[in-house]
Amino acid sequence: MKEYDRIQKILDVQDDSIFLWGARQVGKSTLVKKLFPNAIVYDLLKSDEYYRLMRRPQLLREELLSFDENTLVVIDEIQKIPALLDEVHWLIVNNGIRFILCGSSARKLKRVGTNLLGGRALSVSLFPLVSAEIPDFDLFHAINNGMIPRHYMSKNPQKRLEAYIGVYLKEEIQEEAVVRQLSSFNRFLDVAAQCDGEMINYTNIAQDCGVSAVTIKEYFNILEQTLIGYMIPAFTLTKKRRAITTRKFYYFDIGVVNHLLNRSNLQPGSIDFGHAFEHFMIQEIIAYLSYYEKKEKLSYWRTAGGYEVDAIIGDARVAIEFKSSDEVQSKHTKGLKAFEEDFPEARKIIVSLDRNKRILNGIEVIPATEFLKMLWNGEIM
Numbered sequence: 001m002k003e004y005d006r007i008q009k010i011l012d013v014q015d016d017s018i019f020l021w022g023a024r025q026v027g028k029s030t031l032v033k034k035l036f037p038n039a040i041v042y043d044l045l046k047s048d049e050y051y052r053l054m055r056r057p058q059l060l061r062e063e064l065l066s067f068d069e070n071t072l073v074v075i076d077e078i079q080k081i082p083a084l085l086d087e088v089h090w091l092i093v094n095n096g097i098r099f100i101l102c103g104s105s106a107r108k109l110k111r112v113g114t115n116l117l118g119g120r121a122l123s124v125s126l127f128p129l130v131s132a133e134i135p136d137f138d139l140f141h142a143i144n145n146g147m148i149p150r151h152y153m154s155k156n157p158q159k160r161l162e163a164y165i166g167v168y169l170k171e172e173i174q175e176e177a178v179v180r181q182l183s184s185f186n187r188f189l190d191v192a193a194q195c196d197g198e199m200i201n202y203t204n205i206a207q208d209c210g211v212s213a214v215t216i217k218e219y220f221n222i223l224e225q226t227l228i229g230y231m232i233p234a235f236t237l238t239k240k241r242r243a244i245t246t247r248k249f250y251y252f253d254i255g256v257v258n259h260l261l262n263r264s265n266l267q268p269g270s271i272d273f274g275h276a277f278e279h280f281m282i283q284e285i286i287a288y289l290s291y292y293e294k295k296e297k298l299s300y301w302r303t304a305g306g307y308e309v310d311a312i313i314g315d316a317r318v319a320i321e322f323k324s325s326d327e328v329q330s331k332h333t334k335g336l337k338a339f340e341e342d343f344p345e346a347r348k349i350i351v352s353l354d355r356n357k358r359i360l361n362g363i364e365v366i367p368a369t370e371f372l373k374m375l376w377n378g379e380i381m
Contacts, residue, residue, distance in 0.1 A: 002153055004133045006031050007291050007376075010100065012122050013072065017092055017099040021106065022126035023227045023252050024168050027149050028102045031126060032074050039100070040067070044077040057083040061091060069096035076102045082109050089117050107225035127287040128152075128253050131369075132376035139369055143276045144266055146255015147283070161259035165189075169228065169256075184211050188219045192229070192249060193260035197279050199246040199302070220249060228252055230286060235299040235312040238342040244302040250286075254279045268324055268353055277324040278310055281351055281368070285311060285320075288375055296381065307338040313381050316343040326353040333361045349380070 006027065012018055013036075022028050032039070042060070044050045053059055064073060073091075078084065078101040091097045101121065103109075128147035131137045142152065148164070151157040169189065188209045195205065200220070202213040209216065223229035232248040251257045254276050258264060266273040285298055296314030301307075311320040319339050323332050328350050336348045340362075348363045351371045358365045366374065374380050 003030065003034065004129060004149070006126070006133055007130065008124065008126050010035060010124060012124065013098060013100055017088075017117070017121040018101065019078075019106075019121050019123045020100055020102045020126060021123060021227060022102075022104065023128075023148075024104045025148050025150060025164065026126050026128050028104075028126050029076055030149075032076075032100055032102065036072055036074065036100070039072040039074045040064070041074045041076065044075065044080040050080060053084060054081050057081060057087055060084055060087040064091055064097060065095065067095070067097060071097050072100070073097055074100045074102065077104065079103045079105045079108045085109070085117060089120065092117065092120050105226040107222065125290050127290070128283070130284055130287045130291075130376070131372040137369075137372075139280075139372075140266075140268075143254060143273070143280050144258065144264060146253045146258065148253055148255060151253075151255050157255060158259065158264065161255055165256065165259055181211065184209050184215075185219060188216065190260055192220070192223065193251065193257050195249060196251055196257045197248060197275055197282070199244065200249055201246075223249075223251075228256075232282070233297070233299045235301040235309075235316070237315065238301065238303070238339070240342055241303040241305060241307065241338065244304060248300055250279055250282055252283070254283060268326065274324040277368070278322040281320075281322045281371075282311065284372060284375060285313075292378070294381070301335075301339060303338070307335045309335045309339050312339075316346045318347045318349065318381050319343070320349045320351060323350055323352045326355075328352045328354055328360060328365045330361055333363050336363050337361060 008031065010018055010020065020028055020032070042049060042053070075084065088099055088101065092099065099121065129149055129152055130147065131142070145152050145154065145157040151160050154160050191205050191208045202216045206213040206216045220231070224231060229249055229251050232250060234243060234245050234247060236243040236245055257279060258276065263272050266276050289296065289298060296317065299312045301309040301312050309319045310322050319336055321332070321336055325332065332350060336350070340346065340348060350363055350365045351368050352365055354365055354367050357367065357370065371380070
């Protein structure tokens with residue numbers, strides 16, 4: 001299978017141990033093997049390795065005691081045996097061994113009150129592929145297939161997506177041992193996809209799923225803590241208009257949303273393509289902010305009067321709207337012009353399918369592929 005050069009290089013492991021978090025199949029194991037081919041690896045997805053260390057976690061310490069200081073050890077899917085972290089902690093403190101601890105869920109570790117190494121390990125994230133990692137990047141292919149490596153590269157991603165959602169998502173939640181009504185949770189996954197990129201109404205979703213609003217909030221927490229989705233907060237600092245405070249939810253990959261909604265072959269001009277286009281751009285910005293350790297947060301802005309801006313970076317340094325139109329018009333600038341009344345110094349951008357960059361009503365209109373290149377070159381924020 002083709003391998004792409006990933007932006008995440010895990011450079012901090014030269015001095016520190018690392019938690020490497022990311023959803024299943026985003027490429028954590030492949031990346032670590034490529035960057036650190038000589039590391040000692042414990043793969044907890046291997047049943048013999050899992051049962052051996054599950055029975056006696058102290059075997060890890062006994063096996064590594066003879067290794068030199070600064071030896072690098074990788075433990076894949078660390079959340080499967082939380083007790084190993086006590087042994088890891090001891091080896092870091094007493095032997096100076098460095099670890100890369102790969103995981104697809106921090107929830108289980110936190111839920112059982114596990115030792116999270118007392119600040120002795122840094123946390124970094126790996127996301128699905130991003131446009132800057134793919135030399136022959138195809139925007140429309142990405143919007144339809146998603147960016148999980150095996151899915152993006154597949155000529156028929158539907159079977160892979162079906163297996164990913166049917167096996168991984170649902171088994172992962174069962175393994176977390178926190179969902180009693182699995183049928184309600186499976187229904188919730190579909191409803192959450194329908195709400196992807198929308199403001200969350202817990203009461204309405206609860207009615208659709210046949211559970212309480214409290215349970216729905218817990219379900220969303222599960223998706224966040226298992227790295228399957230993200231909450232985007234509302235930007236509320238504006239003064240002239242009352243801002244909505246409700247958060248938005250996005251799944252971690254647009255391909256997952258497409259499959260849950262049973263949609264494929266999305267084409268420009270359709271409502272579904274417009275939603276997927278916005279999601280994909282948000283997905284790229286989330287990854288960019290994380291990989292380059294930007295302090296600015298991503299939020300969105302919506303007023304009680306209906307004005308909206310899809311992405312606000314930091315304290316209104318950049319405001320971005322996503323329009324899948326091939327020719328942005330003045331009517332598309334209303335949200336940004338309203339936002340400008342409170343923040344005239346904000347950089348205002350519409351990302352679209354226009355052929356060329358231009359200025360419309362004082363707002364930058366940037367073609368999508370050009371925007372992505374500018375984003376990853378550090379020219380947007």
